[in-house]
Amino acid sequence: MTRRDGVATPAEEEDESHLNPFLLHVNKKPSSSKLQFRKEISKVQWHEKLGLGEVVEKKGSIWTSTGIVRDGKLYCHIEEILFLAERGGLMLLDSDDAILNIKEIYMKIAEGRHKCSWESFEAYRHLKLLGYIVGRHCVPWTNKANTSCCNSDSFNCTSDEDVGFVEAEEKMPIIHQFKNMQIHDIIPTFDVYLPNSKFRKSSPGKPNFLLCLLRDKPPSRTELENLEKRCLGIPLKFCFVDHGRVSFFSYDRVVLPSLP
Structure with a gap:
């Protein structure tokens, strides 16, 4: 379908809705079908005192717009960690290099001690x-x-x-x-x-x-x-x-x- 008289076609409206949450119906959930993180797993070490994770092994292009850089090191907040961990793109380690499972990351959110x-x-x-x-x-x-x-x-x-x-x-x-x-x-x-x-x-x-x-x-x-x-x-x-x-x-x- 082509656009006529400045009126968006259904396909254009669907695309706009996908990109703009303020046009979404409140019950509609965004699709995660385009996420391709599982083949590239980054490793992050959690620093409890900082309330941040330090990226010790960076994989994929996601870090271009994820995490903050301090003194040449890449850190990420707990919401970034959980988002990537849910998609199989991040492995979180504690101070002893033990792997934290997804439930343990959920608990860090539930604790409410990391401004999230x-x-x-x-x-x-x-x-x-x-x-x-x-x-x-x-x-x-x-x-x-x-x-x-x-x-x-x-x-x-x-x-x-x-x-x-x-x-x-x-x-x-x-x-x-x-x-x-x-x-x-x-x-x-x-x-x-x-x-x-x-x-x-x-x-x-x-x-x-x-x-x-x-x-x-x-x-x-x-x-x-x-x-x-x-x-x-x-x-x-x-x-x-x-x-x-x-x-x-x-x-x-x-x-x-x-x-x-």
Whole structure:
């Protein structure tokens, strides 16, 4: 079928829905049929004190847009570890080089000690299955990377050298901006970029949107507009997770979940 009078064909609409979670029906799950990680298994060693995994054996091209680089070493967060482990593309080792099974990795998420809740992992997994590039909000990809919303006169994130590997929330100016506006439960969780085969961690550019997890009703449009201005105009989008059902919505195209 060809496109006529500016109207998308069913095939085009299906493709757009696959790439855009904000056009997806709330019950529709992304397909993982394109994932080809099982033949390339990376090895990662968990550092409990850091709350990060160090990649000791890197396989495949997935690391182009996964993990953070510090002092020449590649580390990954727990959500990245679990996502790849679920697909058979990653083997996690403890400090004694013993292999951790998938249930033990799930437990690390359940413990909630590594700044990743089960809800945030569900959101991360959903976006990754759609092909998006996803990083933790305001955490630079590399020591030298310019972070989107954190490099302006009004947003000077604490440098990586000052906070080490732990994201000290109290030192992140953008979070202060949210608190100053009394929207304590609405804090960006992920910086999200469109699929891009030329993505570079050293120069990622601005994310396409910031994803916020919701546990209550969304803020007003006026509040959001003020916040977006302070985020250099980067759109804020929202995610609600309820019993494994992931719902995305934004004010330009609202797909509201059924809140309890």
